[in-house]
Amino acid sequence: MNNNIKQAWADLDAQAIVAKDRSILGLMDDERPGEFSARAGDMLFDYSKTSMDRAARAALLGLFDAAKVAEKREAMFNGAPINETEGRSVLHTALRNLDGGPVNVDGLDVMPEVLDTMARMEAFAQKVRNEAFTGQGGAITDVVNIGIGGSDLGPAMATRALSPYHDGPRVHFVSNVDGADIADTLRGLDATTTLVIVASKTFTTIETMTNAATARAWMSEIVTDPGAQFAALSSAEEKTQAFGIPAERVFGFEDWVGGRYSLWGPIGLSLMIAIGPDAFRAFLRGAQAMDLHFRCAEPVENMPVMLALTGIWHNQGLGYATRAVLPYSNRLGRLPAYLQQLEMESNGKRVSMDGADLTRDSGPVVWGEAGTNGQHAFYQLIHQGTRVIPCEFLVSTNGHEDGLAHQQRLLIANCFAQSEALMKGRSLEDARALMAAKGLEGSELDRQARHRVFPGNRPSSTLIYPLLDPATLGAIIALYEHRVFVEGAILGINSFDQWGVELGKELAVALEPLVAGEASAEGKDASTRALVDYVLENEVR
Numbered sequence: 001m002n003n004n005i006k007q008a009w010a011d012l013d014a015q016a017i018v019a020k021d022r023s024i025l026g027l028m029d030d031e032r033p034g035e036f037s038a039r040a041g042d043m044l045f046d047y048s049k050t051s052m053d054r055a056a057r058a059a060l061l062g063l064f065d066a067a068k069v070a071e072k073r074e075a076m077f078n079g080a081p082i083n084e085t086e087g088r089s090v091l092h093t094a095l096r097n098l099d100g101g102p103v104n105v106d107g108l109d110v111m112p113e114v115l116d117t118m119a120r121m122e123a124f125a126q127k128v129r130n131e132a133f134t135g136q137g138g139a140i141t142d143v144v145n146i147g148i149g150g151s152d153l154g155p156a157m158a159t160r161a162l163s164p165y166h167d168g169p170r171v172h173f174v175s176n177v178d179g180a181d182i183a184d185t186l187r188g189l190d191a192t193t194t195l196v197i198v199a200s201k202t203f204t205t206i207e208t209m210t211n212a213a214t215a216r217a218w219m220s221e222i223v224t225d226p227g228a229q230f231a232a233l234s235s236a237e238e239k240t241q242a243f244g245i246p247a248e249r250v251f252g253f254e255d256w257v258g259g260r261y262s263l264w265g266p267i268g269l270s271l272m273i274a275i276g277p278d279a280f281r282a283f284l285r286g287a288q289a290m291d292l293h294f295r296c297a298e299p300v301e302n303m304p305v306m307l308a309l310t311g312i313w314h315n316q317g318l319g320y321a322t323r324a325v326l327p328y329s330n331r332l333g334r335l336p337a338y339l340q341q342l343e344m345e346s347n348g349k350r351v352s353m354d355g356a357d358l359t360r361d362s363g364p365v366v367w368g369e370a371g372t373n374g375q376h377a378f379y380q381l382i383h384q385g386t387r388v389i390p391c392e393f394l395v396s397t398n399g400h401e402d403g404l405a406h407q408q409r410l411l412i413a414n415c416f417a418q419s420e421a422l423m424k425g426r427s428l429e430d431a432r433a434l435m436a437a438k439g440l441e442g443s444e445l446d447r448q449a450r451h452r453v454f455p456g457n458r459p460s461s462t463l464i465y466p467l468l469d470p471a472t473l474g475a476i477i478a479l480y481e482h483r484v485f486v487e488g489a490i491l492g493i494n495s496f497d498q499w500g501v502e503l504g505k506e507l508a509v510a511l512e513p514l515v516a517g518e519a520s521a522e523g524k525d526a527s528t529r530a531l532v533d534y535v536l537e538n539e540v541r
Contacts, residue, residue, distance in 0.1 A: 001359070001492070005063075011059040012317050013317070016318050016319075018055075019051045019056055019318070024050065024457050025456070027051070033048045038302065039303070040289075040297070040479070041475065043303070045307060046461060046462045047461040049423045050310060050313065050314070050390075057300070057309070060309040061300065063490055064305065067490045069305075072485075073486075076091075077093060077291075082496070083497060084353055085497045086255075089256040090256060090496050092264055092481070095257065095265040096264045096284040096474070096478075097114070098284055098285060098288055105254075113254075122277040124269075125273045125276070125277055125280075128140050128143075129276060133195075135192050135228075135229045137191075140193055141169055141170065141190065141193040142170045143172065143197060143273055144174060146208055147175060147267070148176075148205060148208050149259050149345075150260035150261070150262050151200060151201075151259060151267055152199070154268070155173070155268055155270045155271050156173040156334055158477075160331055160332075161329075161331045162279070162473060165276075165279050166274045167275070172185050172189075173270075174211050174215075175211075176207070186215065191219045194229065196212070196219070197231045198230060198231070198234070198243075199234075200232075201253065201259070202234070204239070216230070216244075226244070230249070231250070232249065232251070233251050233252075233266040251269060252266065253266050260346065263477070268283075282474070283471065286470065286472055286475040288478075289474075289475060290304070290475040304479050304483050307479065307483045308484075311323065311487055315364045316491075319361075320387075320389065321361070321364055321365060322366070322390075323365075323367075324367060325392050326374055326394070326418075327370050327394040328411050328412070328414065329394065329395065332394065333370040336366070336367060336368035336369060342484055345501070346484045347484060347495055349362050350362065352493055360491065371393075372414050383422065384454060384455070388459070390458075390461075392460070393419055393460060393463070394462075394464075396468050397466045398466055400467070418460075423457065423459075424454075425454035425457060426454040428450065432446070434452060514532050521533075
């Protein structure tokens with residue numbers, strides 16, 4: 001760690017000490033919301049309900065500069081191999097570079113291939129949608145996307161989010177190797193009018209290929225040529241061919257697209273079939289607009305930068321270990337799960353880029369649920385628990401449902417009320433007055449009042465936008481992608497590998513024959529041996 005970085009962290013630490021008992025409400029005046037917010041297009045990010053003041057923000061911006069994030073940002077967009085542990089470029093942004101110029105990797109422009117793959121996807125999606133591509137029983141009525149991780153979370157989240165724009169076949173998602181997932185999904189579907197999309201870059205992901213084999217066996221019971229109703233999102237052409245999928249229905253992508261960043265290309269095929277190529281291009285253009293904003297806007301006006309610096313302030317500065325993502329949109333119900341992978345797989349590291357142990361905590365625990373459901377589940381802990389949990393609210397001004405504007409206004413009111421309550425809280429004096437008004441007196445009044453105290457002074461931010469349409473969703477996802485990049489760059493880690501996933505995979509492969517009773521558990525630890533014995537004793541074979 002160079003001296004500039006050390007000094008920048010020291011400056012931030014000094015500001016965090018000063019802010020420890022600072023009143024957020026005490027910072028609030030008429031000018032603060034305008035000064036402590038950022039705009040991108042018609043989206044507004046308001047971080048004024050945090051303890052960050054001008055001095056703290058200056059320290060955060062100093063950290064941004066010391067870490068040379070702007071230089072690292074340009075290296076990413078220009079195709080440099082910033083994923084150093086795997087020697088790869090990081091160019092998911094190229095998949096939405098619809099109006100940009102060349103993007104070079106090792107001296108070669110990747111854009112012609114990107115645009116060609118996009119054109120092939122659009123042609124196939126259109127054939128499915130207009131019934132030019134059919135199953136044995138006629139027009140495709142259902143699409144089943146089989147993948148896991150980035151091959152599932154992204155398209156599943158986005159397809160649900162953009163359900164008002166669906167005018168194609170029904171789309172279903174299978175990810176879990178638990179047989180219940182695929183059994184429940186296929187139950188009730190007509191195999192002769194179902195298209196199965198197998199999403200695995202290597203075509204070796206064990207959960208995905210197990211489910212794909214199950215889907216093919218299910219289809220084979222009725223369909224003469226099941227391969228005729230399969231497509232693959234993979235770069236392993238020999239394996240897809242061996243599976244029986246013709247090359248014209250195989251859509252590949254390069255190793256410079258990480259799984260959790262892959263929604264913009266072939267992994268988004270299921271979404272494209274659901275909403276159509278035009279809406280999918282609008283989705284890409286929304287992300288592209290956020291890319292341009294991220295590259296061009298000054299740091300203090302830059303939405304991804306300020307979202308990231310707010311996260312750094314709360315996690316590494318003030319020591320808040322978790323962040324709650326709270327979309328006040330039922331259709332964004334899968335966004336917290338999507339961001340769990342995006343953020344925790346990217347920045348859940350313990351060593352810096354050079355392999356040295358981190359001297360600070362890495363990424364936070366990310367979790368959440370759609371409002372207003374979450375209010376009746378875990379908001380109790382957020383408001384009155386002993387730990388401070390920064391909250392990130394998302395809400396749109398308008399809904400899609402005609403005649404239900406009053407419900408959208410109620411949704412917005414609930415969202416704003418929660419952030420206000422987190423900031424203001426309720427004092428013991430106010431709680432005592434509330435109980436006195438109910439006729440309580442003496443010790444009982446005091447006891448009941450204490451249960452109704454809200455500490456307040458709990459931070460939140462709000463992302464607000466006019467409508468959850470394809471372009472806005474694209475911008476939101478790109479916003480969080482760039483947030484992850486900025487936080488990782490400041491921490492000095494590689495946000496684009498995921499070695500922590502590998503060990504469990506390796507051990508699972510070794511354990512499968514043990515669980516099947518085909519090999520001895522000798523050499524395993526006592527607990528694992530006992531668990532295997534339990535399975536062998538109780539499994540119905």
